[in-house]
Amino acid sequence: MPKKSSTPKILRRGFRVVALGGGTGLSTLLRGLKEHCVRRSDDHPTPERPISDLVAIVTVTDDGGSSGRLRRENRILPPGDIRNCMVALSKDEALLGRLFQYRFKAGHGLVGHNFGNLFLAALTHITGDFAEAVRVSSKVLAIRGRIFPSTLENVHLVATLKNGKTVHGETKITASTSPIEKIALSSPNVRPLPLAVEAIRTADLILMGPGSLYTSILPNLLIPEIASAIIHSKAPRVYIANLMTQPGETSGYALADHLRAIQRHTLRRNSQRVIDYVVANNQPISAPVARRYRMQGADPVSIDSADLQKQGFHIIQANLLEEQTVIRHNTRRLARLILDHFL
Numbered sequence: 001m002p003k004k005s006s007t008p009k010i011l012r013r014g015f016r017v018v019a020l021g022g023g024t025g026l027s028t029l030l031r032g033l034k035e036h037c038v039r040r041s042d043d044h045p046t047p048e049r050p051i052s053d054l055v056a057i058v059t060v061t062d063d064g065g066s067s068g069r070l071r072r073e074n075r076i077l078p079p080g081d082i083r084n085c086m087v088a089l090s091k092d093e094a095l096l097g098r099l100f101q102y103r104f105k106a107g108h109g110l111v112g113h114n115f116g117n118l119f120l121a122a123l124t125h126i127t128g129d130f131a132e133a134v135r136v137s138s139k140v141l142a143i144r145g146r147i148f149p150s151t152l153e154n155v156h157l158v159a160t161l162k163n164g165k166t167v168h169g170e171t172k173i174t175a176s177t178s179p180i181e182k183i184a185l186s187s188p189n190v191r192p193l194p195l196a197v198e199a200i201r202t203a204d205l206i207l208m209g210p211g212s213l214y215t216s217i218l219p220n221l222l223i224p225e226i227a228s229a230i231i232h233s234k235a236p237r238v239y240i241a242n243l244m245t246q247p248g249e250t251s252g253y254a255l256a257d258h259l260r261a262i263q264r265h266t267l268r269r270n271s272q273r274v275i276d277y278v279v280a281n282n283q284p285i286s287a288p289v290a291r292r293y294r295m296q297g298a299d300p301v302s303i304d305s306a307d308l309q310k311q312g313f314h315i316i317q318a319n320l321l322e323e324q325t326v327i328r329h330n331t332r333r334l335a336r337l338i339l340d341h342f343l
Contacts, residue, residue, distance in 0.1 A: 017204065017207065018205070022211055027087070039144065051343070062170055205338075208221075
């Protein structure tokens with residue numbers, strides 16, 4: 001079990017939490033953690049709200065949908081995952097969140113776009129800086145926390161498949177039927193956003209996942225300075241396991257396979273590990289839902305405890321499942337587990 005950082009000094013200033021990822025997984029995690037984050041920057045931490053600084057570091061390699069169109073046509077970074085994080089951390093998710101998530105259903109050139117994506121694109125052109133556009137948008141939504149793109153460089157994913165083929169771009173990678181052997185960025189020496197690296201270096205807790213292994217988690221870790229900051233951090237480094245395997249990315253993967261892939265992609269630069277603890281759901285999925293997902297090529301991620309322990313990971317298991325039309329992590333239970341074990 002991790003040693004709780006409950007010294008008076010940290011309690012007085014509050015805990016600094018960094019979460020890395022992308023897609024719906026990161027926004028699910030943030031939605032739960034924001035309820036335990038101080039409401040304003042000048043508020044004092046309390047036992048129920050011990051997080052004084054909540055930072056999301058978001059991958060920017062998406063090239064599909066509205067984000068991909070804006071990226072190609074306006075030469076900006078893809079805003080979709082960042083938009084989802086802003087909504088998750090917003091003060092009034094019911095109103096402004098719905099506005100930012102609104103997708104146009106008609107209009108030449110508008111159909112398929114999210115209002116929030118267009119808002120970020122417009123602010124990027126006005127300010128001349130994508131990171132500044134994210135900061136200003138975050139103020140509009142009155143978010144609890146901070147959101148940083150992992151880099152401001154226009155990078156793409158490149159995958160080497162087990163059949164020997166090379167595939168460029170996130171959309172084509174996820175559509176591939178051959179398993180992924182290796183993932184890389186289109187530029188090997190991508191520079192991170194300095195504020196993102198600084199947040200990692202000063203963090204009391206670093207969280208990775210849940211989210212797509214090869215297209216949400218690893219893209220952040222492929223940036224050398226970000227990986228190095230995590231590797232050398234003394235904070236607990238936690239991987240939150242996915243509930244299901246993902247067709248085109250992790251078909252047939254057990255939980256230990258996810259961790260092996262992370263270690264394999266980061267050990268090229270350093271012999272040290274990047275993850276200490278693994279958080280996983282142990283609640284079985286109902287048979288009808290499991291059948292529906294199986295028809296789509298997805299299965300529950302099996303928790304191979306013996307293999308994980310052999311690799312040196314500490315495992316924390318709990319009922320984190322929420323079943324609706326799709327299955328997700330229960331945001332409140334996940335946040336509560338993190339607070340109880342690590343803060």
